[in-house]
Amino acid sequence: AQSVTQLDSQVPVFEEAPVELRCNYSSSVSVYLFWYVQYPNQGLQLLLKYLSGSTLVKGINGFEAEFNKSQTSFHLRKPSVHISDTAEYFCAVGTSGTYKYIFGTGTRLKVLA
């Protein structure tokens, strides 16, 4: 069975500072990995995905994530955050042949002026 752990429930960071949101997963088979963003009272929007190939994945809004198989991690990074990046971020894992994504509990990013 797969599982996803987002180690930080809340991350405060000042505007224009870098940020890393951590995600670790557990799976006995090959996985697909995703990061979603949720702005207040909205649905989830896909930021980026890792399916195969290059371990560094670039997404929308200047975010990127790196797949590390040995550490079973898929951390999300942005070199310089903006106030508009304030939102909740969810990491998710899926596997071939299954219908279910497993989501982490989310990390609330708060960007401070």
Next chain:
Amino acid sequence: SQTIHQWPATLVQPVGSPLSLECTVEGTSNPNLYWYRQAAGRGLQLLFYSVGIGQISSEVPQNLSASRPQDRQFILSSKKLLLSDSGFYLCAWQARPSGANVLTFGAGSRLTVL
């Protein structure tokens, strides 16, 4: 292009009343469909998923049920709401085959049970 619609966006219901949330997808056929619930501070909980008309899989025993009367329509229902049913309900669709295809979410329906 594909779009997903959810309604109503906001709902306030008394305990014991029925519930019906509707989700429709346009621009695709034979999608996988999902209902998730998001309770405050608890992440996303998968409630139901469907791989075809009339095919519903339940993930969590509860007061809710789901139906898929048409290929691109997914309905979440309850006969009698409980206080614990309050939350933000999200519908999502996924193209086949699953796994590598992303989930695309609707805008959500916020349910408050009083």
